[in-house]
Amino acid sequence: MPSETVREPARDRRTTSTTVGVLVVTAGVLAALIAAALTALSASGSYAVYGLPDPGPVTHYGLPVVRVIAESGAVVCIGSLLLAAFGIPAKRSGALAADGYAAVRAAGWAAAVWCVGAALVVPFTAADATGKPVHDVLSTDVLFGLIDALEEPKAWALTALVAFVLALACRVVLSWGWAVVLFGLGLAGLFPVIATGHSAAGGAHDIATNSLLYHLFGAALWVGGLIALLAHAARGGSWLALVTRRFSAVALVCWIAMALSGVTNALVRMAPGQLFGTTYGALVALKIAGLVVLGVFGFLQRRRAVDRLEGGAGRAELLRLGAVEALVMFATIGVAVALGRTPPPAELGPVPGRTELLIGYPLDGPPTAARLLFDVRFDLVYGTLAIVLAALYAWGVRRLRVRGDRWPVGRTVSWLLGCLTILVATSSGVGRYAPAVFSVHMGQHMLLSMLAPVFLVLGGPTSLALRVFKPASKGQPAGPREWLLALVNSPVSRVLTHPVVALALFVGSFYLLYFSGLFDVALTQHWAHLAMNAHFLLVGYVFYWPVIGIDPAPRRLPPIGKVGMVFASMPFHAFFGIALMMSATVIGSDFYRSLDLPWLTDLLGDQRLGGGLAWASGEIPLVVVMLALLVQWSRADSRQARRIDRKADADGGAELAAYNEMLRQLAEDDRGR
Incomplete structure (x- = not known):
């Protein structure tokens, strides 16, 4: 005891x-x-x-x-x-x-x-x-x-x-x-x-x-x-x-x-x-x-x-x-x-305007580039999440350095870029205008589902945590390291990272959300916006984790499988964007019309702009993913070559000598015949 x-x-x-x-x-x-x-x-x-x-x-x-x-x-x-x-x-x-x-x-x-x-x-x-x-x-x-x-x-x-x-x-x-x-x-x-x-x-x-x-x-x-x-x-x-x-x-x-x-x-x-x-x-x-x-x-x-x-x-x-x-x-x-x-007392004061009642705050004008960048409204959920994730990662890296261990700078930069992407998508003008303008919402969707997860999985947070937290010794209770390993190896993680399931969640949710009427219902509820953003982040992370992730995954995909998953998702994203651009029906028309924004009168044109963003933005993550795969394959080849060299130095080149002896024997057999 x-x-x-x-x-x-x-x-x-x-x-x-x-x-x-x-x-x-x-x-x-x-x-x-x-x-x-x-x-x-x-x-x-x-x-x-x-x-x-x-x-x-x-x-x-x-x-x-x-x-x-x-x-x-x-x-x-x-x-x-x-x-x-x-x-x-x-x-x-x-x-x-x-x-x-x-x-x-x-x-x-x-x-x-x-x-x-x-x-x-x-x-x-x-x-x-x-x-x-x-x-x-x-x-x-x-x-x-x-x-x-x-x-x-x-x-x-x-x-x-x-x-x-x-x-x-x-x-x-x-x-x-x-x-x-x-x-x-x-x-x-x-x-x-x-x-x-x-x-x-x-x-x-x-x-x-x-x-x-x-x-x-x-x-x-x-x-x-x-x-x-x-x-x-x-x-x-x-x-x-x-x-x-x-x-x-x-x-x-x-x-x-x-x-x-x-x-x-x-x-x-x-x-x-x-x-x-x-x-x-x-x-x-x-x-x-x-x-x-x-x-x-x-x-x-x-x-x-x-x-x-x-x-x-x-x-x-x-x-x-x-x-x-x-x-x-x-x-x-x-x-x-x-x-x-x-x-x-606030409810006993003047009645807020229509836009403020529906989305929580007024909008000063159309979403210009300056407003999208600098019209900040901090998101207490996802803005705080981005800052906390960045701070925890920096704390982990510092713990390793104090201990004398090294951590790749590229991974740290990648993770911080992912946190910055979440912060921009939810707390800048993009996050402020996303509930009221479909095209801005689609831009936010692409940032959260197709760009932020790429940077986050390249940061390798699980690998960092496994190195920071020491394993529990025999007879001692499980701690954060054991909990994390249990999550990674859980049946839920194995199911979600299955190529078919991950691909279906990543591309199928686009069609289900926007073409089934769910988006029209979600527009009027603030909690639904929180749920949508969480869904975008999670399905993106689950998709890119086994493809380019640094962390150990429940399923190890061969190189051809990784490339296949990326290229299999491309046509579905393209078809989704084209469907939005070709549609003659405004998605969420009742809500957008109820806002009565004087500078947003062409709702169908704004939807087509959002479809164009969805179609074009799929190319950027593809480039990042392919570059990451090429770098990972190159480093894997280099590590394999170094392992072979170390083994040859240790055994005096016994494997190479055996291979040469096999070739010599084959040549003698050919001459004998």
């Missing part, structure tokens, strides 16, 4: 586990009461503000309570899956350890609570949006009609479905890989709610939604991770110091993300001077105070707890201080729910 393992008598473990269970229930009730009380104080006049009839006290006070139930179940579920996937070391065989399995079972029960809470939120949000008492919308026909017509009840219904799947899956999962999959599904279950509500409407809703994405994901990992850590400690789980250390690192990142995103979201919804002059601002200040206390208190107490746990003590102190932190966290959740029910 590892030295960090702490075991107690079964009776003590059961008593402590019961105490933690009571703590979670108490914290949830506290959060619900706080949410209901603050809603009563802050949001009582919101219906009159929005011109809606009051649905009655049951809806008014019941909605924040059921939301707290749903959100509490969500964070505990996600935190428990985080613990099982990346906190508690799995067995070498890939099966979950006993403590990991216990965390997954706890996640299953929390998912059931999440499912029930989300299902209860559906009729309450429908009643709240229509101004009817909740019992008036409980009829099946009425409720399903409102779910189909209203975005927020639809989002909660989808969330309830995801939670239901999680509750069932957690009953049967036994392997580490599937625990990781369920953890990703749990995070995805938060997304429908993030994409609706206050942040998804009105001016600057792109920034508000993106910041809320960081905020809620950070809260789920932080709060849920703490509850899972306390439950693990109460069970007398093994590797407690290691689990606490890993959670502390996650909590620090989450706290920074929540602080920055919370400030950004608040500035979108109100001016700094309204922080203490409005009810909304007072709730923001209260939430900020709670987060500051939690961040400082949690960091200090966990650092001290890790030191004591590594010395074989400190479990009781971790439980005691963690319980206080959990209570404050759930109280903050109650404040956050009340904040979501309070009208922000």
Whole structure:
């Protein structure tokens, strides 16, 4: 048994586990009461503000309570899956350890609570949006009609479905890989709610939604991770110091993300001077105070707890201080729910223009070259992603240099060019005009799917990470290096990098997105733009990874196979561009006409320009790919020649001598005949 393992008598473990269970229930009730009380104080006049009839006290006070139930179940579920996937070391065989399995079972029960809470939120949000008492919308026909017509009840219904799947899956999962999959599904279950509500409407809703994405994901990992850590400690789980250390690192990142995103979201919804002059601002200040206390208190107490746990003590102190932190966290959740029910000052001001309502911001004029380059609007998701990826890569290269290892400069330059391409495509004028102008959107599409992935795979990030992170020694738990290798060699990676699958995803998604009506639906939703950009990047990376990638791939293609994949994609891209140029139907015409941009009147001409960009831009990545292949083949030949020379030097040219002897023998045989 590892030295960090702490075991107690079964009776003590059961008593402590019961105490933690009571703590979670108490914290949830506290959060619900706080949410209901603050809603009563802050949001009582919101219906009159929005011109809606009051649905009655049951809806008014019941909605924040059921939301707290749903959100509490969500964070505990996600935190428990985080613990099982990346906190508690799995067995070498890939099966979950006993403590990991216990965390997954706890996640299953929390998912059931999440499912029930989300299902209860559906009729309450429908009643709240229509101004009817909740019992008036409980009829099946009425409720399903409102779910189909209203975005927020639809989002909660989808969330309830995801939670239901999680509750069932957690009953049967036994392997580490599937625990990781369920953890990703749990995070995805938060997304429908993030994409609706206050942040998804009105001016600057792109920034508000993106910041809320960081905020809620950070809260789920932080709060849920703490509850899972306390439950693990109460069970007398093994590797407690290691689990606490890993959670502390996650909590620090989450706290920074929540602080920055919370400030950004608040500035979108109100001016700094309204922080203490409005009810909304007072709730923001209260939430900020709670987060500051939690961040400082949690960091200090966990650092001290890790030191004591590594010395074989400190479990009781971790439980005691963690319980206080959990209570404050759930109280903050109650404040956050009340904040979501309070009208922000920005929504009570002048009504934004049509363009600002639809895409989140106004456009000053047509997309000239200067505006496309310098009319910057930073994308909080992909702009931040580009900067973080570049910083992590630079940190890895520096670690190697400090250790005395070398890393090719060309790979570093290639990776930074890929990050720069993502930044330009999403945060320059290209990203600003892409939601409103089809031709600019097509240019962004080509940058993200056909240029950025080429540079990124040539950077070899997996190879760099494998050299930076040392392998776990025998008897030690798996770490980032082992997780990365498991991802590279997973069945999902093998399927995605199959030449047929990669080619179908890379070129087939063009036709499916633009000629099936999906693009028309996606234009009106900000979350759909985020999903499209993620899809463009991922399918491009999956396609170019086995073709020109430096990193080890699940499938090794022969040189002719690599060239074949590249040339097989060319006609499909050409046909796609030609189809756009020849089409007489405007894709997304209803949305583009609703923008009513005075300088964009010829929508069909703009679409043909976008088709021309798609047709012509396929040549640039082809040149880069072919140059990369030629360089790689040349270097492979040089390495092979050096290996042969070293072998000849080592054995005195035995292989060459044997070959010459074979030729001599053949010549003698010919003379004899």
